[in-house]
Amino acid sequence: MIDIDVTSSTPIYTQIVDGVKEAILKGLLEPGEKLPSVRDMAKLMTLNPNTVQKAYQQLEREKVVVTVRGRGTFISEEYKPRKDEDKMNEVKEIFKKGIIEAFYMGFDKQKILNFVKNLVEEMEGLNKND
Amino acid sequence: MIDIDVTSSTPIYTQIVDGVKEAILKGLLEPGEKLPSVRDMAKLMTLNPNTVQKAYQQLEREKVVVTVRGRGTFISEEYKPRKDEDKMNEVKEIFKKGIIEAFYMGFDKQKILNFVKNLVEEMEGLNKND
DNA sequence: TAAGTGTTCTATTAGTATTAGTACACTATA
DNA sequence: TATAGTGTACTAATACTAATAGAACACTTA
Numbered sequence: 401m402i403d404i405d406v407t408s409s410t411p412i413y414t415q416i417v418d419g420v421k422e423a424i425l426k427g428l429l430e431p432g433e434k435l436p437s438v439r440d441m442a443k444l445m446t447l448n449p450n451t452v453q454k455a456y457q458q459l460e461r462e463k464v465v466v467t468v469r470g471r472g473t474f475i476s477e478e479y480k481p482r483k484d485e486d487k488m489n490e491v492k493e494i495f496k497k498g499i500i501e502a503f504y505m506g507f508d509k510q511k512i513l514n515f516v517k518n519l520v521e522e523m524e525g526l527n528k529n530d
Numbered sequence: 531m532i533d534i535d536v537t538s539s540t541p542i543y544t545q546i547v548d549g550v551k552e553a554i555l556k557g558l559l560e561p562g563e564k565l566p567s568v569r570d571m572a573k574l575m576t577l578n579p580n581t582v583q584k585a586y587q588q589l590e591r592e593k594v595v596v597t598v599r600g601r602g603t604f605i606s607e608e609y610k611p612r613k614d615e616d617k618m619n620e621v622k623e624i625f626k627k628g629i630i631e632a633f634y635m636g637f638d639k640q641k642i643l644n645f646v647k648n649l650v651e652e653m654e655g656l657n658k659n660d
Numbered sequence: 661t662a663a664g665t666g667t668t669c670t671a672t673t674a675g676t677a678t679t680a681g682t683a684c685a686c687t688a689t690a
Numbered sequence: 691t692a693t694a695g696t697g698t699a700c701t702a703a704t705a706c707t708a709a710t711a712g713a714a715c716a717c718t719t720a
Contacts, residue, residue: 409707411677421630437696448679453698464634470687470696481636491635494628495649500551501621504594506611509650516646519625520639539676541708567665578710583666600665600718 401428404445412447416455421464424475425523435465435473531558534575542577546585551594554605555653565595565603 402419404412423429435441438456442449456473459465462482467473502512532549534542553559565571568586572579586603589595592612597603632642 413677418627418630421634422626425630425633438698439696450680451678454677456697462634467697468687469685469698472696479634479636481634483635487631487635491628491631491645492649494624494631495646496552496653497548498621498624498628499646499650499653500548500555501617501624503555503653504551504592504609504611505613505617505621506609509654512650513643513647515621516625516629517643519622520629520642523626523629523633524639543708568667569665580711581709584708586666597666598718599667599716602665602718 413451413455413458416452417458420459424464429475431475431477433475435475437472543581543585543588546582547588550589554594559605561605561607563605565605567602
């Protein structure tokens with residue numbers, strides 16, 4: 401379900417967090433849907449249960465999932481978007497880094513905007529075909 | 531010259547690398563210009579010289595600067611854009627992460643594109659006023 | 661020669677990621 | 691009630707990285 405690159409410098413639990421978010425936005429995971437248990441997911445991905453648990457805990461902190469003791473972990477019915485200043489700056493810094501690197505690849509303004517436009521459509525496209 | 535956030539989870543040397551790249555794109559640093567020596571920069575930013583050196587070494591690996599023994603470190607006269615598949619994927623992943631987080635803030639496609647457009651103009655705007 | 665460069669080491673400290681194992685509390689079900 | 695399946699909360703060990711500290715060396719410039 402989620403691609404993990406163990407050679408990446410991005411921590412595995414972060415890759416899980418990002419992967420779940422991406423799957424939701426693409427409509428591969430729907431609100432209310434149950435995620436595999438910590439133990440099952442760990443077996444599926446041949447990881448340690450604690451690594452998966454760390455990812456689930458972060459997802460819950462971000463209100464992306466809801467965990468219920470003894471029942472499981474579920475995709476939140478409602479997204480709880482954070483729009484505070486810290487979050488805005490976080491997103492801004494991510495895009496700034498992307499823009500800088502894109503400039504260094506020789507991309508001009510229009511090429512960057514097209515690049516982002518294509519990516520956005522790629523991610524929300526599947527969502528619309530529900 | 532470069533803002534360092536010691537509380538950030540982004541390594542300090544990475545912040546220096548990004549900051550130098552950003553300053554170049556904004557025209558605050560020009561090709562051929564000399565950067566402060568490892569020791570001076572370390573004093574300026576109250577960091578260890580080795581931390582600064584690590585940043586300079588990475589900048590040199592990326593062809594952003596040229597170092598000359600006994601003379602100093604200089605902004606490259608010509609950028610050497612990397613456009614290989616690995617670099618493309620790296621940039622793609624950065625933007626994807628930004629898009630996912632933006633969606634979770636409630637941004638729609640158009641709002642994301644405007645956000646990026648403004649950032650791009652903010653970064654290349656200064657460059658054009660040379 | 662002397663001062664200012666980059667370069668290359670070793671070593672230490674601190675923090676994080678990951679794995680491993682165990683135990684406990686709760687829920688659902690037979 | 692008993693059992694299996696959940697999430698949760700610990701401790702511990704290993705490995706890696708970031709950052710600091712200090713020293714020495716090679717080169718350039720004045």
